[in-house]
Amino acid sequence: MPAPPGRGRPSAVRLAVCYATIAACVPYIVLKLAWLSGSTIGWNDEEMAEGAAIYAANAITMGMDAVAVLVALAFTHPWGRRLPAWLVIVPIWVGTGLLAPIVLGLPPGLVIQTISGGPAPATADQGGLQSWVYVIVYTGFVLQGLGLLTAFVLYARDRWAGLLTARTRDLPAGATHAAQSFLALAASLPALGYAAVNLYWGLGGTAGLPPGSLDRTVVQQTVTVVWGLLALAGAAGTLALVHGRGGAGRTGRLWVPLSAAWLGSGATFTFALASLLGTLAQPGALAADRSPAADLTLLSGLLGGLVLGLTGAFFLTEAGGGSKPGP
Known part of the structure; x- marks a missing residue:
């Protein structure tokens, strides 16, 4: 979709959001560059800190943060509205999926842990890293998540205003509606299983947990609860999108179920994928972080989140041509 006419220099607010987001990425990128250069x-x-697997992981994660910088720029400057939709939607779907659980789970988890007097969320020897690394990295992740989400909302408001202001029931059921209904229901089943297990573990259950995860902090449990809640939101949002079309839905705006489907499917898919890739990259070193129940849960999240995301993509592709603003 071409850039809307009459758009000039981005506002001061958008520029501030963009460059604050980029600034939040800098410490992480610098740290990764140092490690890739041989620093410990x-x-x-x-x-x-040595080995091909660690080197590859550092290169990939640094590249992902570099993509976040480019995405923030695209969301801010006029040239970004002339890019193909998929070129901006896919990275931000992955990015918000990775960052949303941290943004939603880390701050309340820290507050609860402080009040309850539990152990520190990051000890000096956790994973071989010093505690200040966790402070810098996760503070940056929270700021990046907030910045990217804000920049994306402002971008989407300009580029897809008609679709986002529509009501779900005003969108006609298109040619692929039956397939979308089937996919939404099929994907919801593994997503609900993933959600149930994570809620159980996050609320204190231990059955099926990997041996290395039995001693968890309150922060880790809070983030695990958020993973479960986001999976529920992804399934519920996608079902509401698909089954609310053609006059069957309520009068609510499309952006409400769309936001739930977006964040939930992205968070479920990306965390499961990242965790499974980690276990495959270092199966011996991470044996303590694996169990049959954990592997099955991650596989359920991977499949459920991916199909929920694809269903949402089909929905948006079809709806984008026939959407109309609500009254």
């Missing part, structure tokens, strides 16, 4: 800064165990 922030590591207690220098041997853990």
Whole structure:
């Protein structure tokens, strides 16, 4: 879709959001560059900083943060509205999926942990890294998540205003509606299983947990609860989108179920994928972080989140041509 006419220099607010987001990415990128250059800064165990798997992981994650910088720029400047939709939607779907559980779970988890007097969320020897690394990295993640989400909302408001202001029931059921209904229902089943297990673990259950995850902090449990809640939101939002079309839905705006489907499917898919790739990359070193129940749960999240996301993509592709603003 071409950029809307009459758009000039971005507003001061959008520029501030953009460059604050980029600033939040800088410490993480600098740290990764240092490690890729051979530095062991922030590591207690220098041997853990070595090896092809760690090098590849650092290169990939640094590249992902570099993409976040480009996405923030695209959301802010006029040239970004002339890019193909998929080129901006896919990275921000993945990015919000990775960052939303941290943004939603880390701050309340820290507050609860502080009030309850539990152990520190990051000890000096956790994963071989020093505690200040976790402070810098996760503070940056929270700021990046807030910044990217804000920039995306402002971008979407300009580029897809007609679709986002529509009511779900005003969108006609298109040619692929039956397929979307089937996919939404089929994907909801593994997503609900993923949600149930994570809620159980997050609320204190231990059956099926990997041996290395039995001793968890309140922060870790809070984030696990958020993973479960987001999976529920993804399934519910996608079902509401698909089954609310053609006059069957309520009068609510499309953006409400769309936001739930977006965040929920993205968070479910990306975390499951990242975790499974981690276990495959270092199966011996991460044996303590694996169990049959955990592997099955991650597989359920991977499949459920992916199909929910694809269903949402089909929905938006079809709805984008026939949407109309609500009254």
